[in-house]
Amino acid sequence: MNIQTTSPEFTNKSEDVPFEIDELFFSRTDERGVIESGNAVFRRVSCYDWDNLVGAPHKIIRHSDMPKGVFFILWERIKKGLPTGAYVKNRAQDGRYYWVYAIVSPIDGGYVSVRLKPSSPVFETVIAEYAEALRSEREDGLTPEQSAARIRDRLRGLGFPTYAAFSSYAIAHETAARDHALGRGEDGRTQSLKLLLPELKSIDEDQKKLFVAFEAIRGIPSNMRIVASRLEPAGGPISAISQNYRLMSNEVTDHLGAFLADGGKRNLSESILARVYHAMFIVAASRVQREVRTVAQAALVSGEERPGFELETEILTTVLEDYTRKSAETLATVYHDIARLMQSSKDLKQLVTGLDSIRVLCRVEAGRLGSNSAALTPVIDQLDRFHIEIDNTLEQILEHADEVKDLVEKAMPRTVNRTLLPKHGGSASRGRGFRFA
Ligand SMILES: Cc1cc2nc3c(=O)[nH]c(=O)nc-3n(C[C@H](O)[C@H](O)[C@H](O)COP(=O)(O)O)c2cc1C
Incomplete structure (x- = not known):
C-alpha cells in the first residue's frame, strides 16, 4: 500500500524517485535545520542542484503528506541531543516523492541525517499510521504538539511504551530487511x-x-x-x-x-x-x-x-x-x-x-x-x-x-x-x- 498524491498539482508526479536499496545518503544541517552539505546521492534523489540545497531549510523537500506531529517529535528529541529515527516521505524538486528511514544524529553545531530505503513490514504500518495522523491534523485541527501526543498514544496502543522504543524496533527491522535484501547476514x-x-x-x-x-x-x-x-x-x-x-x-x-x-x-x-x-x-x-x-x-x-x-x-x-x-x-x-x-x-x-x-x-x-x-x-x-x-x-x-x-x-x-x-x-x-x- 502506498499513499499517492492526488492533488491536481501532482497528477503526473505521483511516482517515486528511484534509488537502490544498497544506496545510503546523508545531509548535514546547522542547529536550525539549514542544509550545509550532503552526498551526491542526496542531491540526485532530491533532484535539486547544490546551489538550491546548500543554505536552504531542510523543509525544502518537505512533502505535504507528512504529519506535522512526526517533525515535532523529531525536533523535540534531537534538540535534547537524542539520536532519532523516523520514516519520512520527501518531495523532490520535480514533484515526485521518495520515502526514507532517516537516522538523525546530533553533532557539534548541528545534525546529520543518514537515510536508507525502508523495506520492512513496519514501513507498511507506518504508511497507514501517517495517513491517519495527517487526517486527524487536518480534520480535527490538531496542533503539531497535539498530533505528536496522538502519535505517541497510537504507538503505546501498538505496544511501544515510548517513541524511542518504536524507533529502536523500526531501525532493527529496517536494517535486518535491508541486509536480507542485499543477501547479507543480519547484524549479530x-x-x-x-x-x-x-x-x-x-x-x-x-x-x-x-x-x-x-x-x-x-x-x-x-x-x-x-x-x-x-x-x-x-x-x-x-x-x-x-x-x-x-x-x-x-x-x-x-x-x-x-x-x-x-x-x-x-x-x-x-x-x-x-x-x-x-x-x-x-x-x-x-x-x-x-x-x-x-x-x-x-x-x-x-x-x-x-x-x-x-x-x-x-x-x-x-x-x-x-x-x-x-x-x-x-x-x-x-x-x-x-x-x-x-x-x-x-x-x-x-x-x-x-x-x-x-x-x-x-x-x-x-x-x-x-x-x-x-x-x-x-x-x-x-x-x-x-x-x-x-x-x-x-x-x-x-x-x-x-x-x-x-x-x-x-x-x-x-x-x-x-x-x-x-x-x-x-x-x-x-x-x-x-x-x-
Ligand atoms: C538533519 C535534519 C534532516 C532533516 N531531513 C528532513 C527531510 O528529509 N525531510 C523533511 O521534510 N524534513 C526534514 N527535516 C525536518 C525539517 O527541518 C522540518 O522540521 C520539516 O521539514 C517540517 O517543516 P515545518 O516544521 O516547517 O513544517 C530535517 C531536519 C534535520 C535537523
Whole structure:
C-alpha cells in the first residue's frame, strides 16, 4: 500500500524517485535545520542542484503528506541531543516523492541525517499510521504538539511504551530487511539485543508478580492472629508465629526496594528496558553509520564528491565513534544493573527461605492442634501457595537475567575501551567477564 498524491498539482508526479536499496545518503544541517552539505546521492534523489540545497531549510523537500506531529517529535528529541529515527516521505524538486528511514544524529553545531530505503513490514504500518495522523491534523485541527501526543498514544496502543522504543524496533527491522535484501547476514549485535527484549519483558512481568504476591500476603499475619485468638489463650504459639511472620515479612518486603530504580519511580527492569531500547537504536544505527562512512570515503577517493568533502567523512567518523562509545557505556550499565537484579533476587530468595521456616512451624503447630485447627487451614494453604510462587518467580528471574547477561556480552562493540566496562565481579553467577573478539 502506498499513499499517492492526488492533488491536481501532482497528477503526473505521483511516482517515486528511484534509488537502490544498497544506496545510503546523508545531509548535514546547522542547529536550525539549514542544509550545509550532503552526498551526491542526496542531491540526485532530491533532484535539486547544490546551489538550491546548500543554505536552504531542510523543509525544502518537505512533502505535504507528512504529519506535522512526526517533525515535532523529531525536533523535540534531537534538540535534547537524542539520536532519532523516523520514516519520512520527501518531495523532490520535480514533484515526485521518495520515502526514507532517516537516522538523525546530533553533532557539534548541528545534525546529520543518514537515510536508507525502508523495506520492512513496519514501513507498511507506518504508511497507514501517517495517513491517519495527517487526517486527524487536518480534520480535527490538531496542533503539531497535539498530533505528536496522538502519535505517541497510537504507538503505546501498538505496544511501544515510548517513541524511542518504536524507533529502536523500526531501525532493527529496517536494517535486518535491508541486509536480507542485499543477501547479507543480519547484524549479530542488533540480533542479540532483539533476543534480549523478550527476556527483559519476562523479567519485568515476574518482577510485577513479586510485588503483587507480597502485597497479597500482607494480611496473612492479621488473619492468623484472629484465628489464634479463637484457638488459644493470648500469647499462644500461633500468635507468636504470626508475630514473627509479620516481622520477617516486613523485612523481606523492605528488600523489594532493591528492585526499583530512579528513586523508586519505576521497576529496575523497566529502567533497564529503556536503556536496552536506546542501545539497540545506537547499535543498529552504528552499522549504518559505518557503511555510509565507508561509502563516503570511497566516493572521496574516486572524486565523485564535491571539493571539501573530507570534512563530511571526518564528521561521519566522529558520529560512528560516538555511537560505539555510547553503546558500550549504555550496555555496561545494563550489565551492571542485571548483575544487581540477580544479586537482589538471590538475597530475596534467602530471606524467603527464613520466612519459610515460620510457615513450616505454623503447619506443625496446626497439626498439634488437630481438628481444632481447621480455621487455620486456609491461611496456611495461602502461605504455601505464596511460597511456591515466590520461589518459582525468583528462579525464573534468575534464569532470564543470566540469558540477558549473555546477550549483553554479545551486543558489546568489539573494539571498546576496557575502562568503560564494569568490574568483572559483576558477572556474579557464572563468573564470566566481557568477551572481546
Ligand atoms: C538533519 C535534519 C534532516 C532533516 N531531513 C528532513 C527531510 O528529509 N525531510 C523533511 O521534510 N524534513 C526534514 N527535516 C525536518 C525539517 O527541518 C522540518 O522540521 C520539516 O521539514 C517540517 O517543516 P515545518 O516544521 O516547517 O513544517 C530535517 C531536519 C534535520 C535537523
